[in-house]
Amino acid sequence: MKKSVITIAVATTVGLGTIFGGVTVKTEAESISGLKGEQTKIQDQRSNLKADINSANDKINTLQSQQADVKSEKKRLDFAIDATTDKINDKTEKIKNTKAEVAKLQAEIKVIKERIQKRNVLLKERARSYQENGGMVSYLDVIMGSTSFNDFIDRANAVATIVQADQDILEQHEADKKELLEKQTRVETNLASLQKMLVDLKNMNQQLSAQKKEKEKLLASLKEQEEEAHEGMLDMQEREQILAAQEAAIKRSIQNERERQAREAAQAKSNPSKSGSSGSSSASSGSSVSSSAPKVSSGSFTRPAPGVITSGFGGRGGSFHYGFDIAKPGDNVPIVAAADGEVYVSHYSSSYGNVVYILHNINGQTYTTVYAHMRRSLVGAGATVKKGQQIGVMGNTGESRGQHLHFELYKGRWQYHAAINPSGIVPL
Template sequence: MNKSFVTFAVAGTFIVSSIFGGIAEAASISSLQKQQQDIQQKNSELSSDINTADQQINSLNAQQADVKEEMTRIDLSIGETHKKIREKTAKLEETKVEITRLQEEIKVTKERIDKRNELLKDRARNYQKTGGMVSYLDVLMGSKNFSDFIDRASAVATIMQADQDILAQHEADKKSLEENQAKLEVELASVQTMLADLEKMNQQLNAQRAEKDRLLATLEEQEDEIHEHKMELQEEAQILAGQSAAIQKAIELEQQRQAAAAAEAKAAAEAATAAAAAANNNNAGSGSGGGESTPTPPSPPVSSGAFTMPANGTFTSGFAPRWGSFHYGIDIANRAANVPIWAAADGVVIQSYYSSSYGNVIFIAHSVNGQTYTTVSAHMEARLVSSGAVVKKGQQIGIMGNTGDSTGKHLHFELHRGQWNGSKSNAINPVGIVPMP
């Protein structure tokens, strides 16, 4: 009954005093206030960085819009060029067909001329064999009178002229067909040149389009990177806000502790006065209540120093360069189910949340002998304490997991002397400070 009250009161002061290491009061508060100022300074820097990221995103968006506009223009040009190529290809085919047709016609005309020539030759040979011109003469001589003679003579002349006219006409036809063919062949060459030019233009346009595709992909990639960077900045700002809240809580607890200590000192002084008075009255009894106020011993895995082991398992990776960068923490792996994660020391939870990189993560502010530390426990399957909670050394805060940017179930544990920040400039090797499995 009385004991439970005592334990409660002791536990209260225990948390407070171990968070602040019981160091001299006013100095400790002003140091905490100084930390608050640092956080505010860092926060305004982050806001300005986030602003810059937003401006970069806007500029990239504008550039992307320009590129897309260019792409539209190129797409239209490609469509137009393709249409022209189709037209010219059709024209080319048409011209080729026309040339073939003309060649066929020229061939037929030539054959006809050859046949006609043969016929005229036959007729001339016939005239010679049968006395040729003589029979023409016979025709003329057989005329009854002069008028008949004229008629007959002109008939003979007409027949001979007709033969010549036919020949001349055929020659003219052949010449005109050949001229047409020559004209078409010039046209064919010109269409072929145009087609070649169009194909070249098409290639250039496609190359431009591919170039714009690449440019857009680069711009989008840059935007993704800046978005990611912005998210990191926002995450950092959130953690800073959490640190600020945790330190605010610490200031309040320190003020309470100072008030309680003053009251206790006053009560002790009064008790001493009363005890002295009682001793004067009777010298009999000897007290045996000294062991009563001893706190219950911690559960087996909890070490006796300021820090205790953050998890049980195999130490798989140390605070060292790794995979081309630096590993700012240590890894502890354990294949068993429901492996508990413990608070490494007494403290206040800065932030308990899910991060895309850290997975389920808990940031805790600790004060050990006047020095502020921040621990980070990452990749947990589950978080058992919330932002702002006061935790004790060895208290279970989560369950080991494989969340966020992690391959395989393990605890990633970081120790920072002072506050956590995005560049992890305060990270120190926990080995030698925090007990390890």
């Protein structure tokens, strides 16, 4: 499982003499003040955690508003890209039309050129025929052959008209050609500017797309940061829950201790010779252990589940494994308390799944054991359990791949990332 690293104050471990039988208490006042001191430390840890949770909340809010900003910038870029793409399509269409126009003009110019050429050929042929016939002789013949002055004028005019008409047509053709060439130049200039615009627009679109990609990258990173912050917060909330359960357990211990002291005081009154007796134990004997449960060891601790060790304590693929994994297939694989103690957490956690925390007092030393990924828990907070008593059924809940028990051992109370290697303490 993944956990963010947040340092929390290390609480001094104080044995809970009242919960566990056979532990002598130094003095009555000391035992309660010790518990109260421990309660204060847990309260400090809780308020620190709550402050961390608040700042994680602030961070999440900031990340969310940053994401909203980036999203609106991305939207703006999307609009800009759309607009530029429209312009690109428009310019591309215009270029296509302009090219068609150029082609049309070129065709028209070609026609005019051909006409000019034909007219030139015609004029040359006519000029040659004049020369062959002695220059303007034929014209003169035409004119001289006139029958009257009026006829002469008509004929002379007719000749002049023919010559003038040839020249006019030629000039008109040349003028048309000039105009068409000018038009072609204008259209080609227009085409060049359109092509330049298209290149600029395409560059702009590329830049906008690159900016959009940057925004997407930024958004993904912000999203990831937010997810991490969420994960960290869940983690802290879970730790806060465990500390709250610890505090509740201490309150119960203080209450038990007060009751015990009251009983002792009453006993001392009625029988002054007896004093300083040990605390009582209300633990019920173990029951409902399935036939497949491991044999209960004779020492202080016993194996918490049957099955094979699939992972030990220590480094594991770049991360640290804070416990032992014991796996066994089957619908009803029992998980038992590793030692006598008091259940103070029995809940569902997103990482540990159904999990039970038990506090033990072994010859004056406090230990905590944790049993994670249970299919279901059979004990609630406040329950007193005996070594080897079934507390749950092996499962695959929370962040678990395959049915197994993830078992952790702590010297003293549970502390974040403070689990110790159970080898040599718990028979595994």
